[in-house]
Amino acid sequence: MKTPKNTDTRAWPGEIPLESLYTAGLAGQMFFSALQERGEIVGTRCDPCKQVYVPARAFCERCFAELANPVTVKPEGMLVSFTFCAYDRDQQPLATPQALALVRLDGATTVMLHYLLKVSDPAKVRIGARVRAVIKPKAKRTGSILDIEGFALMGSA
């Protein structure tokens, strides 16, 4: 019994269309409206756990208590970690490497991830450096995390 060669095999292309809208939730709603309307960065406080979550969260991750106390933090903080990305999500080389920052804002106990701006010399960036949020002008804000352009290094780095 001769098995036919698989020379004519071809593939049939298809697509599965899926769209989703992810809602910010109660705490996210509060965080993004403060950012959009007032240009402020808002967190929530859990007094028993001595935590200030930034961005705001609806529940304490440690004791599961509902967090009802919003707190506005300063748009300044400390660089906790950073990285330089040379490739995008599809593993294509980026024209200029993108610097990312983990920042703990003054008054917050958690860190948030964003772009690191005003890097003149990557070799001189240090953990512990002071950074300041660069917030877009109100007319350009849309209630997105990108209403913050990123965190700029203060001083020289």
Add this chain to the structure above:
Amino acid sequence: MSGKPETVRGTPLETADFKKGKVFTVSYVPKLEYNWDTGVAVGRYLEELKNGRLIARVCHRCQRVMIPPRMFCERCFRPTDDWAYVQDTGTVNTFSLCYVSWDVRRLKQPEIPAVIEIDGAAPGMGIMHKLGKVNPKQVRVGMRVRAVWKPAAQRTGSITDILYFEPIKGGAGKPAKPAAKRKK
């Protein structure tokens, strides 16, 4: 929202609320693409459609000429043996008059999907396609039909290389093979 139980917490949202931008959202559209491997038999079948021909597979044991072709005879439980070209004419085995489209729009002119037993293939062997150039009221089981092909340059190796099947003039209502002669 009416009838909402008092104890339920949360924020009810409706489509209009999203459209108005009542809440902040992030849109996510995953890119889900796939390639379905047609295998040997359907690969050749599609290739031949591009050539304007219908091809079938033959099982030497049960003598059936099978379309669409398959590399395995499901009746004899053994590989099929040969390729065989069959006609692009046939007989309506069954049909439906559809007054709704696939996305549930009303249609004034119905779509007429039909199973067409292909001439040259084993009795009862047919393909699903559409009927065209026919008065919906005059479609009958047993009606003789012929494939209407796309121009060769427009064919892509798809079942839609056949646009539809149209009635063979003078053949309407005449069954190709009397039911009694069919092999069971």
